[in-house]
Amino acid sequence: MKLSLNLRQCAWMVVVGVGFWMTACTKDPEVTPQSPVGSTPSKADQSVNNWILENMREVYYWNDKIPANLDTTQDPESFFYSLLYDYTNKANPERDRFSWIQPSADELKSSLSGExxxxxxxxxxxxxxxxxxxxxxxxxxxxxxxxxxxxxxxxxxxxxxxxxxxxxxxxxxxxxxxxxxxxxxxxxxxxxxxxxxxxxxxxxxxxxQQNPVFLDSIYAIGGKTVGYLVYNQFIPGPNGSATPIYDQKLEQVFSKFKARGVNELVLDLRYNPGGYVSSSVKLASMIAKGVDNTKTYYRMEYNKDVMAEIAKENQTDDLITRFQTKSQNIGGNLSRVFILTTEGTASASELIINGLKPFMPVITIGETTYGKNVGSITISDETGKIKWGMQPIVFKSFNALNQSDYSTGFTPTIAKTEPLAVKQLGDIDELYLNTALSQITGSVTARISAEQGAKLPAIGSTVERRAGGSNMFIERKALNF
Incomplete structure (x- = not known):
């Protein structure tokens, strides 16, 4: 068997949104495309649909659930969504609510790099x-x-x-x-x-072009040295750049944290729908306690056909991504980590939470996270004849303890919801940060009890929409069995 997509030797995995989505107020992307009434499918659509089906049968995580009877005369978007596992059944938390397709593969790739x-x-x-x-x-x-x-x-x-x-x-x-x-x-x-x-x-x-390293600060409070990082997307560098500028910025932040003796960490992922797992690995490797390049960060599981080929070739080690040995690691000074979350905290952000749990206590503050323990690849036509790009789910992730039980999200250790009136990020009076600082110092300040003000019905956010249109993905490479 020869696979055209490398589903094992993955250098990248991403969870990002396609633009600042403004069109709905639910957690799930509501896409139910329909062909125009009376439309006649073109030969081009038929060609695209054949390309979609061939790739989905090969790599889709739920390829054994692709319907037997398919209408290949639909437009490509409708046809793609007709293949997805239990897509419209909201009662099933394990369904595929994340795969998506776009008419332009180039625009898809740009959005995945924060542009x-x-x-x-x-x-x-x-x-x-x-x-x-x-x-x-x-x-x-x-x-x-x-x-x-x-x-x-x-x-x-x-x-x-x-x-x-x-x-x-x-x-x-x-x-x-x-x-x-x-x-x-x-x-x-x-x-x-x-x-x-x-x-x-x-x-x-x-x-x-978004710079995801939004803010970093150090606070000396209650005898503790607290590092605070607002990180809004896992992106190595600007779109089209071969230099991982943003990863380098992360390393600079943790070098500073280490030099200043930071012994408590507050990682703010409230507005982070995910990003490249290469960046996730780097960040986790600078936080986790007692890790190096021999310790498992996460393991991947693919569809039964791919897993059978991997087992046949005795290449199961390729399913494991390990931590990196990082000189900037501050885990030796940490007894725990605080992570701030919302319903838009998704995928690579959740991978951080799940991946750190086997190595240190993870205290989450805020809202239940999005619930995305699966990932995808970007598929485009290498010949250039087909302009579409698709992002199908191809794997499920597990941590070092073989845990992947967060399809409904991580319930916060300490539940908080942002009020309408908010302080600026980094202000020690800001509700979420102040909650973490109060836990660190062991004193519940008056600021926490001042969590008052207008409480209005929330109907959605761009963070949730970005999470709903996001996926973890792995880079395509040639693979021969």
Whole structure:
């Protein structure tokens, strides 16, 4: 048997979103494409569908669940989703809710490296009041140097209108995503109430490359030296760059942590839907206690056909990815690690949590994570004749203790939900960070009890949408059995 995709010797695994998704308010990507009524499939569509089916039968994790009776006359998008395991059955947490396909393989690859056309805002949506159809947008953060940041938008800002239209449940998705230029109408909080203002910020979307190392700080508090890192996507370097600039920045941060004697770590993955596992391995290798390149970080399991070939060739060691021996490792000074989470904390972020658990206590603060213990590969046509790109699930991951029981997410050790009024990231009064610092110092401060303010019904966030459209993937290489 000859496989055209290397599903074993993986250098990369990623969990990323396709753009800042603004179109839904559930955790699952709601994609149920339909062919136009009365449409006639083209020969090109038939060719694409044959290509899709051939690859899916070979590498798809649930290839034994591909339906026997298939309609290959559908458009490629509809056909692809018709192959997915139990895709529409929300009662099944083990179903495939993560595989996806795009008309442009080039755009797919760019998005996986953090490059996209965007204003630079990461946001959360709320109903303006219980039972209301009015919607507000809270800014979680603005990418440094992005159009939004240059316009003065920042974490905690509240948007109630776009291009002169008040946001509602019927229009917020299209207004927040469709235009290129956005006139954001802002509101403010007064005595816990949302009050519209005359302030308008005008922002034009442009292609932005995200630097995932958002913020790092060191705090000397309660006799402890606390390192704090906000890391928003697992990306080695800018799109198209052969230099892992962002990985190098991570190493610089941990070199500083080590030099300053950091003995408590708070890793903020609230807004991280995932990223390249090569970066995940590096980060985990600088945190875990007592690890080196002989210790297992995670193990992969593929479909039965691939696993049979691997066993036949006695190459099961290729299923294991080990930690790296890193001079920047601070695990020797740590007795535990605190990780801040939301429902958008997914995949490679969850891989960090699962991979560290066998080696040290992991205390999570925030919300239940997304629940993604599976990964995928990027598949494109090497001849260039087919322009589509697809990202099918091809494996499931397990930690060193053979654990992979988080398809419904990791329940937080300490449950917290961000209030509408928020402090800036890195501020010791900010709710999540302050909760971690209070655990570290052993004193519950007055700041924790001040977790008050407007509590509105949340209806989704761009972080969750990025998580819903994300996957762990492994790089394609030639493989011969």
């Amino acid at each position: 996209e056309k965007t204003t630079g805002l990461e946001v959360q949506y709320f109903l303006r009041a219980q039972g209301s159809t009015d919607v507000i947008i809270k800014v979680l953060y603005a990418l440094p140097g992005s159009p939004a940041a240059k316009a003065g938008l920042k974490r905690g800002d509240i948007i109630t209108s776009i291009n002169g239209q008040k946001l509602t449940t019927g229009n917020y998705a299209s207004l927040a995503y469709d235009p290129t230029t956005f006139n954001y109408g802002l509101a403010k909080l007064e005595n816990g109430k949302i009050v519209d203002t005359d302030v308008v910020k005008t922002v034009t979307a442009e292609v932005v």
